[in-house]
Amino acid sequence: MPELPEVETVRRGLEKKLNNFIIKKVEVCRDSTVAFPKKKEEFIKGLRNSLFYKWDRRGKYLIAKLKEVQNENTQNPLENSQNNGFLVVHLRMTGYFKLIENSTHPCKHTRIRFFDKNNNELRYIDVRSFGQMWWINKSHSPNKIIKGLGSLGPEPFSKDFDANYLKKVISKRTKSIKAILLDQTIVAGIGNIYADESLYSAGISPFREARTIKKSELIKLKESIVTVLKKSIGSGGTTFSDFRDLEGENGNFGLQTNVYRRTGKECRKCGNLIKRQKITGRSTHWCPKCQK
Numbered sequence: 262m263p264e265l266p267e268v269e270t271v272r273r274g275l276e277k278k279l280n281n282f283i284i285k286k287v288e289v290c291r292d293s294t295v296a297f298p299k300k301k302e303e304f305i306k307g308l309r310n311s312l313f314y315k316w317d318r319r320g321k322y323l324i325a326k327l328k329e330v331q332n333e334n335t336q337n338p339l340e341n342s343q344n345n346g347f348l349v350v351h352l353r354m355t356g357y358f359k360l361i362e363n364s365t366h367p368c369k370h371t372r373i374r375f376f377d378k379n380n381n382e383l384r385y386i387d388v389r390s391f392g393q394m395w396w397i398n399k400s401h402s403p404n405k406i407i408k409g410l411g412s413l414g415p416e417p418f419s420k421d422f423d424a425n426y427l428k429k430v431i432s433k434r435t436k437s438i439k440a441i442l443l444d445q446t447i448v449a450g451i452g453n454i455y456a457d458e459s460l461y462s463a464g465i466s467p468f469r470e471a472r473t474i475k476k477s478e479l480i481k482l483k484e485s486i487v488t489v490l491k492k493s494i495g496s497g498g499t500t501f502s503d504f505r506d507l508e509g510e511n512g513n514f515g516l517q518t519n520v521y522r523r524t525g526k527e528c529r530k531c532g533n534l535i536k537r538q539k540i541t542g543r544s545t546h547w548c549p550k551c552q553k
């Protein structure tokens with residue numbers, strides 16, 4: 262499942278490659294991918310003549326600001342444009358985009374296709390089909406329409422996310438710290454891989470009851486989260502997820518994990534074997550000696 266670093270890598274790719282992409286035609290191949298508006302015809306009509314103006318990310322959501330272009334044949338189409346709300350995308354497990362020049366026949370997992378006037382295609386492919394898209398018109402707020410988006414906790418890189426904040430929100434929580442890190446309302450964008458890696462790097466056992474973690478440990482945890490995420494963004498995501506970048510390439514080749522999917526291998530710090538066990542249904546990897 263793409264987590265913050267993978268979604269951020271996709272965002273950067275979309276922003277770079279879709280500079281002048283004005284949607285002329287939308288084809289919905291699977292209705293359930295469109296989460297809003299309810300009628301796919303409204304989604305299709307609403308997006309027509311939209312320029313992808315800017316791509317943002319919030320947690321694991323991609324948010325494109327749209328401009329409706331009245332006449333794209335002028336020198337600066339943006340001059341005659343007005344806001345046209347947002348296209349919001351959540352890739353969930355297996356969703357990814359592909360930009361295709363001179364559109365070809367789509368594969369059977371193609372869910373939504375966007376075309377510009379030159380028949381370039383931005384294709385959304387999703388094998389397991391949990392991914393969703395919303396077109397939010399300019400009179401609505403994405404945070405109100407999309408519950409999961411509106412309830413997100415702070416971004417890990419933001420000022421709001423620090424040891425004081427963590428202390429405050431977990432001081433009474435009896436859940437494990439691993440479960441806390443996966444809770445998107447507490448901190449946005451962290452999934453299974455980066456929760457395990459951050460806890461390893463901070464030396465904290467994933468099984469610890471959240472409320473027992475000391476302030477000094479939370480300072481370290483915050484730093485670990487930021488470092489692990491930044492490092493991964495720099496290398497374009499991990500090798501292990503099903504994540505693909507805009508060219509449809511699978512993952513990347515750079516990032517080495519310390520515990521994730523290293524069950525039975527030697528810990529890089531102490532040489533003990535990495536263990537795996539489920540916490541709230543998610544495979545959790547840790548070193549029992551380095552993480553207390």
Ligand SMILES: [Zn+2]
Nearest residue numbers: 528531548551
């Ligand atoms: Zn170890």
